[in-house]
Amino acid sequence: MSSKKSSRVGVHSKLTVVSSKPFGPGNTHPLSALDHALALHTLHVIFYYEDNLFQSFDLNPLRESLSEVLSLYPSVTGRLSRADNGNWEVKCNDAGVRIFRAKVGVSLHEWLSSADESEERDLTVWDDMPQDPTIWSSFRLQINEFEGGGVAIGLSCPHMLADPTSATLLFKSWAETSRREPIEHPPFFNSMALHGRPVPNVNTKSAEYYAAKSKAQASSLKMASATFKFPTSVIKQCLSGVHQDCPDATPFDFLAAFFWTRVTRVKGPKNGSAHSLSICTDFRRLLKGSLPFGYFGNALHFSMLSLEGGEMGQGELGHVVQSVHSHILGMKEEEVWSVIDWLEAQKVEGGKFAPPFRMFGPELTCISFEHMIVPSTMAEGSARSSSIHAMFNKDRKPVHASYHVGNVEGEGLIVVTPSTEEGFTRTVTVTLPEKELAELCEDQSILRLEPTMLLCGKR
Structure with missing residues (x-):
């Protein structure tokens, strides 16, 4: 991992965005067997834009649309916890998503041609999940502004909560909400959809x-x-x-x-x-x-x-x-x-x-x-x-x-x-x-x- 001393990415502020319509207390989202199997891995997605999306880096318009779309994603704003049987679940408590804002000391095109994978890690959050994740934001966004214009938006989460398609569609839903367009692929939350069958077949x-x-x-x-x-x-x-x-x-x-x-x-x-x-x-x-x-x-x-x-x-x-x-x-x-x-x-x-x-x-x-x-x-x-x-x-x-x-x-x-x-x-x-x-x-x-x-x- 790149040394923080020499990093060209500097995080300068943090905030939390919650959903515009609280999901309500007492709801949980259990994770599937396949989700649990991927618990050793994390997922990190970065989208690079040539133009500054935020008009002098004013986040308010996109923060409002993010808050709106998060009302459809209760497991994203919730917190991980253990169920009585020891399995992972998400408490849908509307605790929100952590957002980090950062400045990058070079232009976007210089970054793409000169940074390596270890330095690109600095554009997303790679924190390890704490032993007690009940107050930890499992989904984290980092918005990075390059010199001369250009933005990279990084999304990080434990892989057991989302695969690349889920993460991409979350981002796409945010963009569609920002443009006041219908969400093409609304999120579907039902881990029981991938539950084992009454008559299992493991001979494959x-x-x-x-x-x-x-x-x-x-x-x-x-x-x-x-x-x-x-x-x-x-x-x-x-x-x-x-x-x-x-x-x-x-x-x-x-x-x-x-x-x-x-x-x-x-x-x-x-x-x-x-x-x-x-x-x-x-x-x-x-x-x-x-x-x-x-x-x-x-x-x-x-x-x-x-x-x-x-x-x-x-x-x-x-x-x-x-x-x-x-x-x-x-x-x-x-x-x-x-x-x-x-x-x-x-x-x-x-x-x-x-x-x-x-x-x-x-x-x-x-x-x-x-x-x-x-x-x-x-x-x-x-x-x-x-x-x-x-x-x-x-x-x-x-x-x-x-x-x-x-x-x-x-x-x-x-x-x-x-x-x-x-x-x-x-x-x-x-x-x-x-x-x-x-x-x-x-x-x-x-x-x-x-x-x-x-x-x-x-x-």
């Missing part, structure tokens, strides 16, 4: 994978991150190059396969011949209407794809892309429900959930955000993101969005995110042990695609 590959994951040990090497941005023209060219092997490949299919092969090369030979990639996807739309897209909580599914060493060579990239594509296309609803059944089955006497385990690890993990893309009618073959384009004015899309997961250990993490631009532009954030990341940033196969390097510390 997914249940076996989670059982193995819960016992696995991860290394604790120091990790570092770098972000690569690939324009639409490059992605289209790459998809064309693998068209013969995978004619329906998505940008995620290609980038997941490509970075998997490059990271594998950096890591070198393994004791076994097989290489594995844990693919993390959002299953809201997979459940075919039984779970609204606005579900607030965790709806992530981890599945394992393994290939033999010979299949991972550079000449076989099209085959790897097809393998990723087929794996995602072959995901079934039953696999998701079997994991929930398995997590419920791990309860001890009294109904307390089992201890959490490393979900983002120990194997190399790749997160897909392709579910946030909707087709655009503006141009043939283009796409835009309905979720990531959170904006407070019609003409002010964020210039960049960062998603980070805390407490990632083991082989590493690859996050493939749709860009805020139109088309197939994607950003790929890779978190690896420091030495491996330095080598990956010099990988000639990656550099030949001429990515824009963001937040890589290239001063």
